[in-house]
Amino acid sequence: MHDARPPSNSLGRDAAALAFEAVTVRYPYQARPAVGPIDLTVRRGERVLLLGPSGCGKSTLLLTATGLIPNSIPSEVGGAIRLVGEPVEARVPADWSARVAYAFQDADQTLCGMRVEDEIAFALESRALPEAEIAACVGVAMRQVGLPDPWRSRRTATLSGGEKQLVALASVLAQDAALLLVDEPTAHLAPLAAERLHRLLMERDPARAMLLVDHRLDGLIAAIDRVVVLDADGRLLAQGPPGALFREQHHALSARGIWSPLASHLDAGLAAAGIVLDPPPLSLDAIFAGLEPGQIVRAKPIVAKFVAGRVGTMPVPASCPVLARLAAAACAPFLGPVILRDVSLEIRAGEVLGILGANGAGKSTLGACLAGVLRPKAGQRIGAMGGIAFQRPETQFTEASVLEELIAALPRRRDRTAPAQDILARWGLSSVSRAHPYQLSQGQKRRLALATLTATERWPLLVLDEPLAGLDARGAEEVEREIERLRHGGCAVALITHDMDFALKVCPRAIVVGEGGILADGPTPVLLRDEALLDRAGLRPPALLPALHWLERVAAC
């Protein structure tokens, strides 16, 4: 490829792809910086994973890299940023597109409603490349991500979420940039689509550096060269190669609610029992492959305890009343056509039911029908109306402040302010009680939505639609605790999630949605080990599966 401006992959041999020197970013009217001061260098060809709790400034840092902050998002930026050897101020953000490519969390944000080939060509058109060269690059990028050629003329609006994210990735790869900045591209993807995206992103290219933010670490972490961890105040907490960092900083990360790979939790348990594997393992497979015969007996109870804490087995007695039942129901989204037929399903008091399936399978529609918010087009629904924590929490906010939102959720009586403040304190939202709900971080919005739904006992059934999206590990633990509290209180919970390990942990029973209906209904540990079913539904087994297999093998020996 060539460019009217300097060539795209023109990093000097010793040049850092990206260097932050004492960088701070402060948004208007905020007393303290959103991130920094921070020093961070990403070298040529290096893949750096940026981790940190929700709201610590990871996305802010990515947007600062090419000057989008402060050029397009007003803020005060201190310190110095050098991109491929040049100060970032030397060009306007758009001029960096030949050297730096962004992959955003939401494909709808990246794409602008054109046809597939036009979307992929966009950045190359900006660089004024000849049309023939653009056509060749588009073809290469489409083949790289596995987009079929007949899709060239399809409008991106007609694609599913996973397909859109692939087109967005193809448009990023077509840029052939020296530095790739990636912000949680798999946050809303089903496991199979997420795995495919990770694989494509991680294809080794010695010329390309990458700074990546992602919470889905299992399956990704082995391809990462270095992990950089930010603390809640946006300062550097730790950095280093992933294996060593997750071992040495395990307790610090857990205490701060920062995601770690599943293997690092088991590794910490084994280390406490004197089993220290070398090199530090990044996957459960690596742990079990690294255990020596003499260590297996000592490891077995640790692995058993590790597994027991991650598989939900609490049965629901048949005597518990059925709270909601769908009988031969035809489910359709609001004002849309029927997408699920002949759905028969019931949920009992105190039950936590997982609703699993690929993007676009109809999980949210089924959840809304189960809650009674949508009437089935055929068949019937029996039971009291339930509540829904929507995928985008903003959807359900109607008041002007966090406190008012909670007051409105409480039953009308003389004083609702004091109880509302108590609930806000329990959910860690007291400090933002006067803020508008739209001003909160994604994690805070999700907590507020859950707080309003669980503030009263109005809802005998709650449907939680992707409650972990945008949350850090601490937020996920809070959701888990709240589900447990609801279950103990006799509430039924239907959990829609793409996180198979979370489903395995909190849902003793699950249904798998796909092919226009319910493909399977049964105990979650059984369903998530059925490879044929998972393939059919576009799902992947949980990361915990090797531990289950290992325990069975050891027990059989």
Added chain:
Amino acid sequence: MLRAIHPLVKLALCLAWIAACLAVFDPRFQIATALIAAAALVLLDRVSPILVLAMTVPFALFGIGFLTTNLAFHEEADFARHIAAHSLFAAPAWSVGITLFLRTIAIGLVSALFAVTTDPGAFVRTLMAYARLSPRVGYALFSVLQIVPELAAEARQIRLAHAMKRGRPPRRLVGPVEAARLLIPLLAFAIRRAGRAAIALEARGLGRAGQRTIVHVPVLGRRDLWFAVVAGGLLSLLLLGTLA
């Protein structure tokens, strides 16, 4: 076939036809225009006749407004009545209103012909390439095309959330109170979404200094020439026939 015609050629002819509809106050011309547009959609572009009929409904409702207004206030339209008195529908109370009604449908169908048979992406690209439309404006139009259905989806989600709080499923039609409650959240969504789209476009090089390549710009060809000759000829014949 109409989809393959160059958007600017199609636009020019459609505008010429609309201008003729405005200039010629004769119901026969309006009927012929509506029939030609409908026939072109059905025969040349395989559009379902039911869809064509459905597309006339909003224009017909609008046209009925003209008709009833002229029936109620016909003494104020002396000039138009004088012209219309020599036409097909010579009854004084009906003639002006019927002609205006037919004109609305004719213009509506010509506009629908352009809208249904033109890829918006190709049209915007053509404007950028031939009419010097700024890429910032052009891609803002693309983004609007993307955001409109998202706004509708967001409105449906918000209505579901409101219905949940009310404790009963949502109605199909939005009432005035519910519409007012949707306004602020949708505005906030649109602003946030537009801001993110702008950042993504800038990150992909929109607004970069210097030239920009525009790929897949429709190219003028022999087919466009033939279309212009046939459609222009038909319009001329119709005008001559009506005036004669």
